[in-house]
Amino acid sequence: MSEKNSKAQEMHKVELIIGQILRIGVVVSAIVIALGIILMLVQGTGGYPNGVEPNSFQAIFAGVIALKPYAVMMLGLFLLILTPTLRVVVSIYAFAVEKDHLYVWITTVVLIILIIASIIGYLGH
Structure with a gap:
């Protein structure tokens, strides 16, 4: 029972970490995007000529x-896209702790x- 309880506690910790x-x-991506918007309002420009963007x-x-x-706003969007990917990585760890090998593989x-x-999206821009 103790092993089951400690495993449940570990999973609870992992779920909290995922959250x-x-x-x-x-929050971080929203702050970075907001900073980009503020910079745009202050500078009056996006920092690039029309039709040019950092890609x-x-x-x-x-x-x-x-x-x-x-570029600051693009960084915020990149961080936003990266967030669920990081969640998948942590989920792999969580399933490994549970010794649920099927879900680790999936x-x-x-x-x-x-x-x-x-990578395909990046190369296909």
Whole structure:
């Protein structure tokens, strides 16, 4: 009974961590997007000429360092997209703790699909 109780406590902790990851991810991305909007209002421009946008990680991070509003907003959107992916990673750990090997494999396949889809989306821009 003690092992079952400790496993339940561990799962409860993991569920709390997953909830915190989702909340923190959404809040941080919203703050970053809001900062981008504020920068745009202050600067009066998105930081790029019409029709030009940062479309690579390097361009986004360079734009963020240069305080270009559109790049800051793109970073916020990237963080928002990354949040559920991080949740999948934590879920793999949670299922491993439960020793639920079927769900570890299923969730790992979901993570691989997410990564492949992200790469395809990035390369297909």
